[in-house]
Amino acid sequence: MVRKALHAVVWRIERVIDAVRGQRDKRRVIEPYIGYATPDHLVVRGRVLTALRRNAPRAEQSRWVNFRQMLGLFLTDEVADVEISAEGMTAHTDEEGYFTLLLARDDRRGWQDVIVRIVDTDVAVACPVMIAGDDAAFVVVSDIDDTMLRTGAYSLARNLWTSLTGNALTRQVFPDAVTFMQHLTEGGRNPVYYVSSSPWNLHDFLATIFDRAGLVRGPKFLRDLGVSRTQFITGTHGDHKGGSIDTLIAAHPGLPFVLVGDTGQHDAFVYLDAIARHPGRIAAVVLREPGPGPDAESREAMARIEQAGTPLLHGPTFEGFGERLLVLLNEGLRT
Missing domain, CATH: 3.40.50.1000 (HAD superfamily/HAD-like)
Structure with a gap:
């Protein structure tokens, strides 16, 4: 019961924070993840955020700088319920900003780039997909x-x-x-x-x-x-x-x-x-x-x-x- 109550409180707090962030920051970017193929679909994956978190590290920098940069990777502002599209298919991001697009499987093989767009915007990115060849042994x-x-x-x-x-x-x-x-x-x-x-x-x-x-x-x-x-x-x-x-x-x-x-x-x-x-x-x-x-x-x-x-x-x-x-x-x- 305690865990369930704590979950409910934390979830509501996070939703309020996300709503405030979303109202303040109207930027939208797509972070692409590497997708894969099933017998029926190309599985295209990614996440919609207000900004990408990227570091430019130096090998000699201090552990404190490393810690601050690593912490920054977790301070993402995800955007829920964004409509995205690719090759005629659409989907909406979930409450954490993630999306999965299932595209029809065709004769493409190997590494392919699928262009994914946020509907009604000029935001687009190439999401890589790995499609195993027919000669795969394992x-x-x-x-x-x-x-x-x-x-x-x-x-x-x-x-x-x-x-x-x-x-x-x-x-x-x-x-x-x-x-x-x-x-x-x-x-x-x-x-x-x-x-x-x-x-x-x-x-x-x-x-x-x-x-x-x-x-x-x-x-x-x-x-x-x-x-x-x-x-x-x-x-x-x-x-x-x-x-x-x-x-x-x-x-x-x-x-x-x-x-x-x-x-x-x-x-x-x-x-x-x-x-x-x-x-x-x-x-x-x-x-x-x-x-x-x-x-x-x-x-x-x-x-x-x-x-x-x-x-x-x-x-x-x-x-x-x-x-x-x-x-x-x-x-x-x-x-």
Whole structure:
């Protein structure tokens, strides 16, 4: 009851603040997110704000400056109920400014730009969409923190310190992750997706880090940490990651999946559940072991993954995993 009452109060306060902001600031911009394709649709995604929050960091700047810049990424003014359009289809932004446009699937393949407009304005932006080719052999879904990006998410204090006091020039992608993902995508043949509990406010920040490191580009499934009418901070880490995996498996019928994560946030449990929900669809699981490595519960979940007959690669680095995994997958696809 206390949580429900607190949710109601916070939601009403946020609605009043958003209404005041919207009345004061009539600017509208579209922040594009990378979309993807299903058998029936191109899924175009983005958010309407009053202004984009972007940083211009320097590698030598202080942690205090980094903190202020990171905090600024969360101070967004979203705009609800804005009508947007693309290729003859329209939609309205939700109460947090997010929109999803479902366009008819056609013969386009690879990376495509879809021009999205705010109706009755001259505001328009190109929203990228990744459309897997017919030659894809499998799909890769990867976690980000401590899997691709050095974070320390296995420790809340370390996670917050690293996330809030670094910048796009100081944050480090694991070099072995770059090589590993390049092996798996096989020159862009196999689509790669990233799933994280990080908020959508960090979409551009993460894209900048990934591009600088040369990490394979792919659509991201991040979390809405805002307060909605029905939810007080949306979902849990496991719910978000599991739901995103379900969405992507439905988007790629017939293709096997490789799930990549780490033991710091109990990804083994999430992936074990995905194996149970989608028999025969998970071709392999790969887990990095950051910090102290897996605890007893994670080791048990990892053992159950192997007992289910799903190949599991795990270790403190991904060195050599790309070659080993491709051999395993090719053997599995031939049987």
